[in-house]
Amino acid sequence: MSEIEKYVFDAARIESVAKEILIEAKKQGATEAEVNIALNKGFSVSAREAQVETVEYNQDKVVDIKVYIGKRSGAASLSDLSTDAVKAAVSAACHIAKFTGEDTCSGLADKAELGFDYPKLEMAYPWDITVEKAIELACQCEREALAMDKRILSAEEATVATGTVLHLYANSHGFMGHFPYTRHEMSCILVAKDKNEMQRDYSYTIAVDPKQLESVSHIAREAVERTVSRLGARQIRTTKTPVIFAAEEARGLLSYFVSAIAGSNLYRKSSFLLDSLGKQIFPSFVQIQEHPHLAHALGTAPFDNDGVTTRPNVFIKDGVLQSYIMGVYSARKMGLKTTADAGGIHNLTIQPGKKNLAELLKTMNKGLLITEMMGNGVNIVTGDYSRGVCGFWVENGEIQYPVHEITVASQLQDMFSRIVEVGNDVDVRGNIRTGSILIEEMIVAGL
């Protein structure tokens, strides 16, 4: 057991609560049971106008219990670890299981699939920082940002946050696993003004290890550059044009691919990629894989929400769909094997290309660079895609002026198959890791 598990969370006590729940479930008639516990400790501060604005201390407990009586299931959750509360919750879950239907696919993972020998990964790097020091950093970030450009009107806020989580999963097949992990963040949201126009933008850094956070000065500078560069934004005429999704927005684009091949959407027939195994979804240079044990990555986990050991998966090879994304339940529904992705994927990665963003702009020559998207006009059942965007108009391979109040539309099927190139400017601030993505053509609606 790590120091954090011992001294921050008292993991031994949490283990015994989990065991108590499983025993209680059996006592109350459950044939199988599982429990997820998440404990979270941390704080966040925000600063504005050279002083602290808020200090928030977080301390949460969430216990999720699921019981099975034969093929019927019931669930309950609570935020209280006391014996009485736990008994009442188990009883509520068992009561519910009397009314749910017999679902032949329900139940725990088979014993043979469980990750009893899951790898011990290093995922917790506590940040030795006091609230006072965090406030100082946030104030410094704001101060540097305001001093950098006179068009910066004010900061909406600068924030610093740190948190440590203990995640535990146990089930009645004897699986008991837990691991701690950390998350640290800094951000700065600015407002710039020029004549009658105001624009807002931000920059942030997030990391598992505080050593890998960008510096305060970097965040301040990037926030200023992003915010000021939006001044003078205008609409453009409705047209067909090539489009580049900057890395941070390319991540969103790939998240729709993840939804479309998620078992939970497929068995519900709620995806435009139904029956697509072995089919060409992307151009042949595209490779998409999952790397669940990547050091210092935000999506890393040794086992999934079913207690199955995570493993590298290949979803797209040479543009062709190799596998869906599944947990035990959705795999059973589709007559397939789990990919150890119950609860979501772990570090989905599209293989980067050779060009940085500036070089991608040159390749595009003329078109739209998207840096922010608005709304969620995406239909996973049909692939129809229509969203609001902000960004820049590009001609001769160079940014000409900022644009806003326009939309881009297409169909995800077309967008995926018409990817021209993936950049090497990989954004690692999320569970999906990608560089900027150039798409051959989309419809832009504006003036």
Next chain:
Amino acid sequence: MTNVLEIVRHDLLDPSGLTDNQLHKVLHTLAGRHVDYADLYFQSTYSESWVLEDSLIKAGSFDIDRGVGVRAMSGEKTGFAYADDILMPALMQAADAARSISKQGGEQQIKAWHELPGHQLYQPANPLHTLNENEKVAILHRIDEYIRKKDPRVIQVSVSLAGEYETMLVMASDGHLAADVRPLVRLNISLIVEHNGRRESGYAGGGGRYSYQQLLEGNTAYAFADEALRQALVNLDAIEAPAGPMTVVLGAGWPGVLLHEAVGHGLEGDFIRKGISVYSGKMGERVASDLCTVVDNGTLPERRGSLNVDDEGIPTQNNVLIENGILKNMLLDKRNARLMGAKSSGNGRRESYAHLPIPRMTNTYMLPGKSDPNEVIASVKRGIYAVNFGGGQVDITSGKFVFSASEAYLIENGKIGPAVKGATLIGNGPDVLTKVSMVGNDLKLDAGVGICGKDGQSVPVGVGQPTLRVDELTVGGTRAHSDE
């Protein structure tokens, strides 16, 4: 209302034997000389949901969340901590953390508590017990059978029934004491139809602050089922949506999400105080055509977005945001009101005890005008008639907002034409309502499914409007003019 206070004390304080004296002591500890204001927010939420899928009751869950949030404010500074155990030691620990915002010690007198009487907009009863489990399960099966029998093109049906029983108690250093018991129920139906190899989805649902019986009264559930099916079938025949600026007629009801995005968020007092809203400094100015009067009204009986008191204990109000086109009021919580020398408008809301209150909307809608909705459509030579929407989003600084149509039709020569596929509509908040040239006489509120997200906090809200004609709005379809 004493009744409500008693229910809440019984639920929140009695199990741990907390007395008023002890809580006074906590607030006393909290409110040092440099603390302007402090409050304790006790909350418990019991919720359940039942989900039918593949004609099976797939999942059922029962969730309990209880805790107390402790806040201290000193000037513009706020210290906040919470505990998910409602126990004296946890409470004192949270109070110590929260008061660290103000370094200096000293003690301040806490005002004697006086109860703020709230509205009585809904029954202080637990909706979870208003049907037994057999009845809950049976209604889901009946809806599923009804839909599958009605149309063979249906290939997937998902129905869920959810209920919530929340009690809250707020005790503040300014003497405010308020309690509320908040029921909330909801029915959701989503389905997929398939025809000639094309699949489309449909969704309908509704709810409010009342019992399951009231939610399922008469044929309501089947009406939602009909509606979900109708939408899916309409979209089976939908053609590509046009791209570019055009006249848009927005249907009555849920399309009021326009007002929520284009107007509501920008008028939240935190953004105005910081001077970063596109509406900052625009009070008293014209921001809409004189046909437009927009309110945020937390006092509508039994509506999803309504509250007897807000999460700071202030009774909700009917706040006029825009009157005949002129910007009148903003939405305030206690903190931003205090810093701006104004009074709270009863809009201080929080997702739970683990979140800080911030200014939020309740039910936001436009008052009806004089036009017959048919005349509004007949007035358009070429445009879009959008009647159903998914969500929306706004940048409150630039004023740009989007909302995504999920059911829309072409209008050609004053007549409703073929259905078009979903598309995002984009506009500029302070402009869009100046382009409203006709307002229908058919004000309708949404069916009770709205969720609003801000700063990572979700709260239930309502929207509504009559049929509106907006002379120009950019439609984000896939069919550019050059295609024609």
